[in-house]
Amino acid sequence: MIQFEVQLGTRAYPIYIGAGLLGEPRTLKQHIRGNHVFILSNERVAPLYLESVCRALEPKHILHLALAEGEDTKSLQTLEQVYTCLLENRCGRDTTVVALGGGVIGDIAGFAAATYLRGVDFIQIPTTLVAQVDSSVGGKTGVNHALGKNMIGAFYQPQCVIADLECLHTLPDRELRAGLAEIIKYGLIRDAEFFAWLEDNVERLLARDVDALTHAVHRSCRNKAEVVAEDELEISGARAMLNLGHTFGHAIETGLGYGQWLHGEAVACGMLMAARMSTRLGWLSEEACERTRALLQRAQLPLTLPETLQAETLLEHMARDKKVRAGQLHLVLLKDIGQAVLTGEFPASTLKDTLQEFCGS
Amino acid sequence: MIQFEVQLGTRAYPIYIGAGLLGEPRTLKQHIRGNHVFILSNERVAPLYLESVCRALEPKHILHLALAEGEDTKSLQTLEQVYTCLLENRCGRDTTVVALGGGVIGDIAGFAAATYLRGVDFIQIPTTLVAQVDSSVGGKTGVNHALGKNMIGAFYQPQCVIADLECLHTLPDRELRAGLAEIIKYGLIRDAEFFAWLEDNVERLLARDVDALTHAVHRSCRNKAEVVAEDELEISGARAMLNLGHTFGHAIETGLGYGQWLHGEAVACGMLMAARMSTRLGWLSEEACERTRALLQRAQLPLTLPETLQAETLLEHMARDKKVRAGQLHLVLLKDIGQAVLTGEFPASTLKDTLQEFCGS
Structure with a gap:
């Protein structure tokens, strides 16, 4: 496993790169402070990896939402759906939002984490190559507006990024x-x-x-x-x-x-x-x-x-x-x-x- | 005029308190970096103060939106309306968002500023007593969700707060x-x-x-x-x-x-x-x-x-x-x-x- 840090002072965080990382409890759990985890993924990624991640998180209380695949979901409407899910399940400030998916999922999950209760913890588990090499690192989060891409968003750094190279085997x-x-x-x-x-x-x-x-x-x-x-x-x-x-x-x-x-x-x-x-x-x-x-x-x-x-x-x-x-x-x-x-x-x-x-x- | 600072390091900003301040070009304009200003107010406040503020901002390019009065407007739907207005008018990152109104306006405008293009400048001109003594200071911004008040938001500090005591004369x-x-x-x-x-x-x-x-x-x-x-x-x-x-x-x-x-x-x-x-x-x-x-x-x-x-x-x-x-x-x-x-x-x-x-x- 390769590990190094994004050097951002009080907002510094590690990036882990390796094969099979997303099912490893040690890497993941040390970055989760509370007992509640909300996993956002999509309909393609969830059947492949959700079970492994959930197992690695045991015995945390886990909530999960799988969105439709594609850039269309990166909207204010989806964001509202995420907020509603978090609120209906009474997720408090000790919740960690986990993005399990590609750039779209990471961007929505990160912005939801940045803005839910004015900010909760956030972890990136990028499953696509684009997300692993680019969008999961650096804290750019947000959604699209009909008048332009990424027009609404925030800079919000995750607790860590876990790039599991095994995910690339199933990538189209x-x-x-x-x-x-x-x-x-x-x-x-x-x-x-x-x-x-x-x-x-x-x-x-x-x-x-x-x-x-x-x-x-x-x-x-x-x-x-x-x-x-x-x-x-x-x-x-x-x-x-x-x-x-x-x-x-x-x-x-x-x-x-x-x-x-x-x-x-x-x-x-x-x-x-x-x-x-x-x-x-x-x-x-x-x-x-x-x-x-x-x-x-x-x-x-x-x-x-x-x-x-x-x-x-x-x-x-x-x-x-x-x-x-x-x-x-x-x-x-x-x-x-x-x-x-x-x-x-x-x-x-x-x-x-x-x-x-x-x-x- | 009373002036003192909210001591927040790189995010420090002054609070100005005095009578007639909102029509004073000097106080306001020194905090505006670009040429574009977006003023958010409501239907009660705009007829009273908008003209003074606009005059104080001359010759900046000014865009204005007046919302319906009341807590009901503090929603994701209103926020989307604000984004659309900003985008339709091609407001760039050099735009300053000015909140002219009470706590509801300050909260929406601040959250819009925090999230539009991942953050633009923001000025608070609170016109109610609640906003002057509380909500305009400290950077809490956000909107309500049907399941709870202020559930969606961000910490985002303004460039300055201008509390004009003359506004209190017209307050119900x-x-x-x-x-x-x-x-x-x-x-x-x-x-x-x-x-x-x-x-x-x-x-x-x-x-x-x-x-x-x-x-x-x-x-x-x-x-x-x-x-x-x-x-x-x-x-x-x-x-x-x-x-x-x-x-x-x-x-x-x-x-x-x-x-x-x-x-x-x-x-x-x-x-x-x-x-x-x-x-x-x-x-x-x-x-x-x-x-x-x-x-x-x-x-x-x-x-x-x-x-x-x-x-x-x-x-x-x-x-x-x-x-x-x-x-x-x-x-x-x-x-x-x-x-x-x-x-x-x-x-x-x-x-x-x-x-x-x-x-x-």
Whole structure:
């Protein structure tokens, strides 16, 4: 088992990475203070892992809610359903909320924990690759609004993150690939050595080689933890780098309707858009841009958009991004592989041209 | 103008108390970082003060939403309405949310600010006495759930609190009296000298004597600020003392249906219940209990419950209180005037007997 800490002072917490961890009582129980545990999962994950987790928690009093699968559930309506379940069962402040699932479950459960009785304890047990390498670490929680993704939320750190690599065996191929997008992201924004490793090992990851997956999850979480420790609340700009491809990606997700593309798929295409735009601006070499495209393609991620999606539509959704400041959209772009920048200094026409290159209209 | 700070380290902020403050550009504008301001108020307050505040904010870009008056609006549904308004108007992270109104408006606006885009700036301009002396200070924000009051929320500190004493001139008598309940609370829990001052001056406060009101608001805010600085997140127990009468009071409010009694009215009756229970336990002298009753009565606060309300109903609502730990209800009770304790160590029968004394059934 690998163990290391997200260094956040009084809010510091450990990340555990290993095979079979979610059924291990010792790892889990030391982080639960009270006697009540509320497990949030979904209809796919619960039949696979709920029993193991419950067994590891014995003799705690356990309450469980399984949501429908998919990004659609990440709504205020679901949140209300969670609150009602907690209240009907008289869960007090000594309740620990456990997120057992992917990013959607982690985001809802974390926001519910942040806001139920003004905050109760929270544990992340991410079961997808995206959640293990990205969304479960760093305390971003929240739900979507019809007018935009992740528009409602809070920064709220968990007590610990338990990434069980065995969960990756049951993950659908498409979700595994979506996870690779976020892994590649760390290489692109701040870890050129890791990017080169990924160029050598992407096929091993697709084949679910355990050693390769362990290395990729560990290296990704380390990168994420370092960034979060530096800029927990996304103030200095360091944390914003983690959004490479995300402003484009969120616009794609909103434009297509949540759930058409997986988040990681949209981010993959968004990262290529950011790379292309960086090249258009003369900031990123053609060669580095091509390396980016090639790796994303070998990871079998979608790099072209459905013809139905218009550049104008994407632009409109991007204008609602959280990184709009004083009316100016800010984007994470690339200076090199391993070096990202957050900037609002680009001609609007370059953004438009980039979008049209992908939309073909 | 009186000015002092709530000492919370990086989250420290000033409280300003004075007449005519809400129309003063200098006080307000120094706390607004961006160009966008969203003012949340209600249908009674907006016609009275909105114009002054807007004038003081010129030339900022101002957006405004006036909610219906009353505790009923403090819901997840209203919150969604606020988010939609913010998103439709493309408010970014540089938006400041201003709460212009009483406790309900402050709680909703604060929670919206805490959760919109994972947190934007927030300013409290409390216009009722309850809000000026209690709810606007200390960062408790949130909304109600059908199953309980303030069950959903966050600790989120404002940039500043601006308490304009001129607002108290237009306050309905009943709301003024409700504010007195929270003022008397500070005397009861930690400031015996202030309690004695209130015994000498309660009629001046009812007559809206400006000097008396200034002293009462100032002393109350100081007390609140000290408690909050000591225990921001209600962990050590110091902050829980501020809930004297509130567990009883919330049960009364829920039992009667939100909006039948004002929050301060329910707290007044709840404080007398806490005092009576403390006397039954032999902790508080009959004389101190009688002084409490007499002062609350002179403040013209309701001290008997409608006959429709059953002791059983109250008990059931109290069991859902946030201060239930490991199944045991904890209450703030009194050892003396000026000395409160948080305790779960009392016979259930004493609580029941106390409730029956007030319910008469």
